[in-house]
Amino acid sequence: MLLAAFLDLHGETAVVVGGGAVASRRVPTLLAAGLRVSVIAPTISPDVRAQDVTCMERPYHPGDLLGARLVLACTDDTAVNDRVTTDARALGLLVGHAGHAERGNLRFPATLERGGVQVALSTGRELPMLAQALRERIADALPGTLPLDEWAERREQAVTLTGPARDEALGTLRRDIRRTVGVTA
Known part of the structure; x- marks a missing residue:
């Protein structure tokens, strides 16, 4: 590997x-x-x-x-x-x-940048055509834009909190991110 x-x-x-x-x-x-x-x-x-x-x-x-x-x-x-x-x-x-x-x-690797996110794919073998095909498939699943700056700022603010407030802020951010990219719970 x-x-x-x-x-x-x-x-x-x-x-x-x-x-x-x-x-x-x-x-x-x-x-x-x-x-x-x-x-x-x-x-x-x-x-x-x-x-x-x-x-x-x-x-x-x-x-x-x-x-x-x-x-x-x-x-x-x-x-x-x-x-x-x-x-x-x-x-x-x-x-x-x-x-x-x-x-x-x-x-x-085969790479893809979309919505401010960079994805790199490798098959671990000499099969670049497989990595390229997977890159194309993943490109269809990625949103065109993402509020990365807002999310990064919210995370930075959340990690300065302590205890339940920190857990709640990070949990809310996690849910917002997952909902935006189409991942359930």
């Missing part, structure tokens, strides 16, 4: 080794999470170049990972991806391996 977690990596450095289709799909995710992204590959596609990344058009060298927090090995050469993954793991970095996810320690 994999550890499901949301990571705050804003301002950290990501190194993407490979400049093709996989990099083109993954780089926007990294940028949206606030990472600074460097792309290293002998050839970098125009789609990747058009993004807010530092491009190094050359082969990968082991020293390229120094200072990184996250690494993606996404070339079309399994041997290069294996070398990048081995180097990254030796440095204790988070690393995703395109084509052989089990060799890395980082996998990208």
